[in-house]
Amino acid sequence: MRLPALGERGQGWVWIQSLITAAIPTAGGLAPRWPPPARIPLLVAGGALTALGCALLVAGILALGDSFAVFLRPAPTATLVTTGVYARARHPINGGWLLAGLGFALALSPWALPLAGLLALQLNGKSRVEERALLAHYPDYRAYRQRVSRRFIPLG
Numbered sequence: 293m294r295l296p297a298l299g300e301r302g303q304g305w306v307w308i309q310s311l312i313t314a315a316i317p318t319a320g321g322l323a324p325r326w327p328p329p330a331r332i333p334l335l336v337a338g339g340a341l342t343a344l345g346c347a348l349l350v351a352g353i354l355a356l357g358d359s360f361a362v363f364l365r366p367a368p369t370a371t372l373v374t375t376g377v378y379a380r381a382r383h384p385i386n387g388g389w390l391l392a393g394l395g396f397a398l399a400l401s402p403w404a405l406p407l408a409g410l411l412a413l414q415l416n417g418k419s420r421v422e423e424r425a426l427l428a429h430y431p432d433y434r435a436y437r438q439r440v441s442r443r444f445i446p447l448g
Contacts, residue, residue, distance in 0.1 A: 301365045309411070309414055309418060319400075319401065319407055320396055320401040320403065323404065335398075337399075343395070346388060348377070348387050348388035348391060351376070351377045352384035352385035353385060355375070356378075374440070377446050379440065380448075382419075382443055383444055384444065384445075386415045387443075387446070390411065390412055393407070415444070416443075
């Protein structure tokens with residue numbers, strides 16, 4: 293199934309991601325907390341995942357440098373970055389958002405977990421639409437995609 297672009301630059305995907313991302317800590321802050329025996333371990337695990345996600349997000353942005361774009365379509369002058377964190381994952385910024393969203397949910401409330409799952413689905417769809425734009429913009433992207441099989445998290 294071909295997912296819609298949701299705007300000329302894919303801006304609809306970014307807006308949806310922003311809403312879900314904001315909803316996770318909002319729901320987590322307003323909803324009932326985890327039961328007391330699990331609260332501290334989940335707060336620690338969630339904090340660690342959130343920190344790891346933020347570090348991955350920042351590493352992805354820094355690696356892109358001038359090629360960074362908020363929306364899905366690359367700028368005409370952007371270059372394909374395949375080094376650093378991009379040598380191990382094609383969408384590490386999305387991976388950072390995914391880890392941070394899950395971390396917030398674990399740290400705050402079980403009610404935020406479905407929103408973290410929704411964020412994972414949204415990021416998967418967004419990355420598929422973005423890859424169409426990257427394939428159209430960069431002749432070498434197809435080979436890069438075959439070489440770097442991981443989509444979000446640069447492990448392994």
